Structures are given as structure tokens and as C-alpha cells.
Amino acid sequence: MKKQIISVLAVCVITMVFTGILWAQDEELGIYEKLDEFIPEDLTFVSEKGDTVNLLSLIDKPTVLVPVYYNCPGICTPLLEGVADVIDKTDPVLGIDYQFFTFSFNYEETTELAVKKKATFSKLVKGNHDLDNGWKFFTSDSTNVHRLLNSIGYKVKKQGKEYVHPGAIVVLSPEGKITRYLHGTYIMPFDLKMAVVEASEGRSGPTINKFLKFCFSYDAEGKKYVLNITKVSGSIIIFLALALFLTLLLKKNKKKQTNIQ
Numbered sequence: 001m002k003k004q005i006i007s008v009l010a011v012c013v014i015t016m017v018f019t020g021i022l023w024a025q026d027e028e029l030g031i032y033e034k035l036d037e038f039i040p041e042d043l044t045f046v047s048e049k050g051d052t053v054n055l056l057s058l059i060d061k062p063t064v065l066v067p068v069y070y071n072c073p074g075i076c077t078p079l080l081e082g083v084a085d086v087i088d089k090t091d092p093v094l095g096i097d098y099q100f101f102t103f104s105f106n107y108e109e110t111t112e113l114a115v116k117k118k119a120t121f122s123k124l125v126k127g128n129h130d131l132d133n134g135w136k137f138f139t140s141d142s143t144n145v146h147r148l149l150n151s152i153g154y155k156v157k158k159q160g161k162e163y164v165h166p167g168a169i170v171v172l173s174p175e176g177k178i179t180r181y182l183h184g185t186y187i188m189p190f191d192l193k194m195a196v197v198e199a200s201e202g203r204s205g206p207t208i209n210k211f212l213k214f215c216f217s218y219d220a221e222g223k224k225y226v227l228n229i230t231k232v233s234g235s236i237i238i239f240l241a242l243a244l245f246l247t248l249l250l251k252k253n254k255k256k257q258t259n260i261q
């Protein structure tokens with residue numbers, strides 16, 4: 001019986017190692033959640049007004065970080081459109097109950113570009129909201145950008161002049177603590193409302209996105225998330241192979257016990 005248990009454990013270990021090797025190539029791109037951690041206190045960014053500011057000093061209410069790059073030809077535009085849309089649809093009041101901080105992780109982009117992007121996406125907000133104070137656009141140098149990205153666990157990869165990156169927003173408490181991640185380009189009003197309420201109380205909420213992260217990969221050419229057939233089919237095959245092995249092992253053991261009796 002001990003040999004059988006060892007055999008089963010060996011198969012499990014081999015399966016874990018195999019799947020780890022198979023998908024390790026994707027581990028440098030994506031979001032690695034750092035709930036309950038704080039962003040650095042000394043991050044310096046430039047606002048769309050041209051002011052150099054300490055980012056944490058501006059966080060006096062629940063704050064939603066929106067990592068993008070302004071010349072992105074892919075999912076950044078749908079994400080910013082999603083922000084404009086949810087501002088109109090959610091109950092919390094922008095600029096009073098919460099605020100959006102959009103920042104470019106392409107440190108070569110300028111303040112002038114941030115101004116243009118804010119003007120473009122502000123026009124999509126239909127209601128009467130305090131966009132001047134509630135939705136701010138920032139740029140910064142490579143050091144501050146990388147420190148902020150690392151602090152929120154947001155991993156990007158540059159390919160030529162473009163970036164391959166995930167689509168998500170990060171919610172901070174008024175003290176700068178990470179309390180929630182919302183994934184995707186469409187932001188549900190209820191999700192944002194709950195995230196703002198939790199952040200105002202300093203409570204963090206886990207994100208149930210492990211299955212989606214596992215099953216979907218970012219398509220650099222199509223600039224979108226697609227179903228990763230390799231991961232899904234590979235997992236099914238490995239699971240079925242392991243199940244078959246265990247079934248045969250148990251049948252063999254049962255047969256031996258019958259013969260002994």
C-alpha cells in the first residue's frame with residue numbers, strides 16, 4: 001500500500017512540474033495581486049496640469065489607479081472608455097467619494113499627450129461630474145513608473161514600440177493601501193461601488209480570477225485576451241491521464257486483495 005501511495009504522489013509531483021514548465025513562459029506578464037500592501041510614499045508624478053506632485057499626498061479618498069499608455073493601439077482605449085462609462089453609472093460621487101488616477105507606464109510619453117487623452121475621454125462622460133478633480137491623468141519618469149508598477153504587481157513587456165500588458169484597475173484606500181483589483185476593460189458599476197465602500201473602510205477584497213488568468217492569455221497581435229487552448233486542453237489531458245492511472249492502480253490493488261482472500 002505504501003508503494004501505491006508513493007506512486008500516486010510521484011505522479012502528482014511530475015504533473016505539477018510538467019505544467020509548471022509548460023506555462024512558466026507566461027509568468028512575467030500579468031498581475032500579481034498585492035492586497036493590503038501600500039504604494040511607496042515618495043512617488044513623484046506630473047499631472048495633466050504640469051504640476052510635479054507626490055502621488056500619495058493626493059490620495060485622501062478611495063482612489064482607483066488606471067495603468068495605461070496613452071498611445072496604446074489596443075485595450076487601453078476600451079479600458080478608458082469603460083472608466084468614462086462607469087462614472088455615469090455608479091452611485092458614489094466622483095471627486096467626493098472616490099477618484100480616478102490614470103497614469104502612463106510608458107515613461108517616454110509627455111504631459112501634452114496626457115492633456116489630450118483626458119480631453120478625449122472626458123467627452124465620453126455624459127453626466128455632470130467633477131472631472132477636473134475626480135479624474136486625473138499623470139506621467140512620470142522610468143524610476144517612478146517602475147516603482148509604482150512593482151508596488152501594485154502590474155507586469156508589462158515591451159515589444160518594439162508597443163507594450164504587451166494586462167487590462168485592470170487597482171483600488172486604493174485613502175491611506176494608499178491596495179484593497180481591490182478589478183480585471184478587464186468593462187467595469188461593472190456594482191463592483192466599483194463595493195470596491196469604493198471597502199476601500200473607504202480600509203477593507204481588502206480578494207479577486208476570484210485565478211481560473212480566468214489561467215485559461216486566458218493576452219494576444220499581442222490582436223491586442224486582446226483570448227482563450228488559451230494549450231492550457232485548457234493540456235490540463236484536461238493531464239487530469240484524465242492521472243484519473244486513468246489512479247483507476248487502474250485501484251483496480252489492480254483490488255484484484256490482488258481478492259486473489260489473496
